[in-house]
Amino acid sequence: MELLLGIDGGGTGCRAALADKAGRILSRGQSGAANIMTDIEGARTSILAATRQALQEAGLRVEAETSISAVLGLAGANVGDNATRLEKLLPFAHAKVKSDATIALHGAIGDTDGTVVILGTGSVFVTRQAGRIRTIGGWGFKVSDLAGGARLGRDLLEETLLAYDGVHLSSPLAEKTMAMFGNDPHRIVSFAHDARPSDFGTYAPLVFEYADKGDRLALLLVEQSLRTIEEALDAIMPPKQDTLCLIGGLGPLYAPRLSPRYRSRLRPPIGDALSGAVRLAVGLFAHAEANHG
Template structure:
């Protein structure tokens, strides 16, 4: 294929669940999906998944892997915490013209395009980000131990904590807390489960909480109100103002809508695109900047 250098760009969006690789050639996008790619928790495994994705895309576009690795690229991956990790990944993949960051910028650009606004991403984990005249600011995303407020795992963990307080008789006992105690064989079972549960396992409890909140369970409503309060406060600290777009992305984010102010609810917009489309847009910026 004889495309000019800047008409072919490479993009990667990878996280703890999956890795997506895309190549855009003269406006046509080719993509492939592989397994989990978090370079902090499993560097070699993540590199293997990225390589597999690039190999698959290489075959689709009929451009050699070595040639693709020389093209302008944006690599957005969970676990890229600093420049050292980015340099290690650049060397491992033998990239020559790539911007390597964590997976948040691609999510912002995909959701907002170039418009000003705020994204609140609440999946298994969480983060918020603002974009103003192309400049991004981020908050959160520090993981299940130190952060990820309003995420699905946070909701599950809060619900278990409330169930234990209800058992102690110091907080309200509701249908939700009684169900959690019964399902997990009492407080000892909750403690055993929480001691070994992954964020995904804690997050799996979130649908029971959101359903209970919709049914008027006061404990569940309290959890959702607290999460919505975090989203609202953090968004405003990042510069959100009335009239700016607000995108709620991730599996549980939309569940907070009824608990936000009417002003914020009226600002909610569907995301313009996916993180992978954002990664492709950022790859084109790399091409225009220095490749």
């Protein structure tokens, strides 16, 4: 039996989907972080754990992994020789490592031209024009990813402290945030000291909730973030391209707030990044098998 595998992995977890040659998903698995930039051995372990879970769920033995043809979409795949190093470490019959942005693009718009914005904890912009893929942003919370949930949550805490200090006007959202920290600014400082990007990101939905209510601060933060999204789109999306997808947890929250010139080009995504990895595997490996007879 020929098996195809899609993997969607990053700093927060790893998901696997096992499929037949036609791309029909047989089973799924998931595991912990697969960060090939900081821990390639740990990434391999997570990838195999998610794969074995999927094999088990499909009623297959671990040994079947040697007949798998896999496409893996991983954050950091385009840095140095991470991708080829990992490919050699895997027990699969074939393995192709792509960037997380590439499988997300393929998942959202298939193999047509278009632009996809991934708005989760971070933010990445990826476009395909005449078959050529280009990515911008996605350099991480500390120096990039301006409209991502982590930045939006962090910005909220900064503004909450500025309101506490009397530097900026307060708002119901700032008061609500202060109250969530027991009205003690030191608790915000202590939270921020240890917070991972995803921890900051937990406050992002609150900003949208208050923006819907017309909160002054919430609207300011969302508009500021939208400006960074549209600036990046101005730089990456060809003016005549007509397909734009906003994906990730915050995608549907930002989408209706885009300017008309981008809102008019919005399309719902075909599928998620994991389905993109599976479909890329069909394209790469199922055809090759067919060619070989």
